[in-house]
Amino acid sequence: MQSSIKPSTTRLELLLFRLNTKQNFGINVLKVKEIIPRPALTQIPHSSPTVVGVAELRGKTVPIIDLALAIGRSGIRAETNAEQKVIIAEFSRSTQGFLVSGVDRIVVRDWNEVLPPPSGAASSFITGVIRMENQLVQLVDVEQVMHQVSDSDVAPQDQLDPALIAKLKDRNILVVDDSTVARNQTCRILDQLGIHHITARDGKEAMALIDTLTRDCDKATDCVPIVISDIEMPEMDGYQLTREIRANPRYQAMYILLHTSLDGKVNAEHARDAGADETLTKFEPDLLTEEVVKGLKQMAP
Incomplete structure (x- = not known):
């Protein structure tokens, strides 16, 4: 999937998707490589509870994360299997899949339409919201999701003079x-x-x-x-x-x-x-x- 938006503009291209309910969430299209139906998954012992398995994608093993579970909601329900999709995303030199209930569409908005998360918002995984068709679309911080899944801190190897x-x-x-x-x-x-x-x-x-x-x-x-x-x-x-x-x-x-x-x-x-x-x-x-x-x-x- 290629984005049509040129960098250095104020425009934002979002992929809208659902997590069990009709509520739409969004992810920046620049991070999305492709969208696939839910594939056959292989369970990995001792992996994070949010990792539902791994899938083979053109010879590459890709971890699949239940995005609903990862942001503190109930996991993707099994009865929605027919509509479930996996958003394959590439960022920070890694490839991962996010399991969602369904994918809606791609929309284009201006960055200045993005509002801060509501005060006291339950999830720390939401970077902002954008009003669209009488609902607030929540923008998911996938970097925070990956940090939570990997549960790793970074530390430099060198010290300054x-x-x-x-x-x-x-x-x-x-x-x-x-x-x-x-x-x-x-x-x-x-x-x-x-x-x-x-x-x-x-x-x-x-x-x-x-x-x-x-x-x-x-x-x-x-x-x-x-x-x-x-x-x-x-x-x-x-x-x-x-x-x-x-x-x-x-x-x-x-x-x-x-x-x-x-x-x-x-x-x-x-x-x-x-x-x-x-x-x-x-x-x-x-x-x-x-x-x-x-x-x-x-x-x-």
């Missing part, structure tokens, strides 16, 4: 991501490196923070030397954030690292066109550490 840390004591790295799990994983790496950081949920919030944090600095990079940003975000995506930073003479020297779960050379090309210094696929702690150190050495020679 103490002299470099001393130079950075009054500086913050800005981490921008609408996914809570992605922000937390990146921040854990920075914590273990001894680097101060501050976070934002999207590009618009990030620009406001940059304005605030650098207001009293002689040079903006003395306060915010590096920006680590996701690409897909509401309000302002990572490409546009990069362009905004590069267009401002005061900010344009910042080192910008776009950190995305979307695989592929196309994203790297668009990132370079926007002005990013580097693009990395989530979650590769050693590569992220390497790139952060590279950027910091440039910003604090």
Whole structure:
């Protein structure tokens, strides 16, 4: 399945699907490789309770996750087998299948239509909602789902030179991501490196923070030397954030690292066109550490 949406726009292409009820949920089409009927599944002993089995897909073994169960709902009911589909998704250098009750359609909306999850929302796996045909479509954070299934933390293998840390004591790295799990994983790496950081949920919030944090600095990079940003975000995506930073003479020297779960050379090309210094696929702690150190050495020679 190929997306028709070009990067760096404010448009969002969503695949709508159901989890036992008529309520629609959504996932970004950029993460979807294909949709298949529920295949024959092989059970794997001692796997996560949310993994209903594995399937053979063109010679590759793919874990199949009950998406309803993974986000804290009742598992997909067996009586809906005839309509069940598996959404094959690729991100963060891995392929997995999400079992759903049924697939509805693909819709196109603007990122500015995405609203924060309702206050007190029961599920931490929802990154936002969008109003559509008298109902709120909930956008599922599949990165959070995969983190829950794998139950793994990341840790960098290297530590920073103490002299470099001393130079950075009054500086913050800005981490921008609408996914809570992605922000937390990146921040854990920075914590273990001894680097101060501050976070934002999207590009618009990030620009406001940059304005605030650098207001009293002689040079903006003395306060915010590096920006680590996701690409897909509401309000302002990572490409546009990069362009905004590069267009401002005061900010344009910042080192910008776009950190995305979307695989592929196309994203790297668009990132370079926007002005990013580097693009990395989530979650590769050693590569992220390497790139952060590279950027910091440039910003604090």
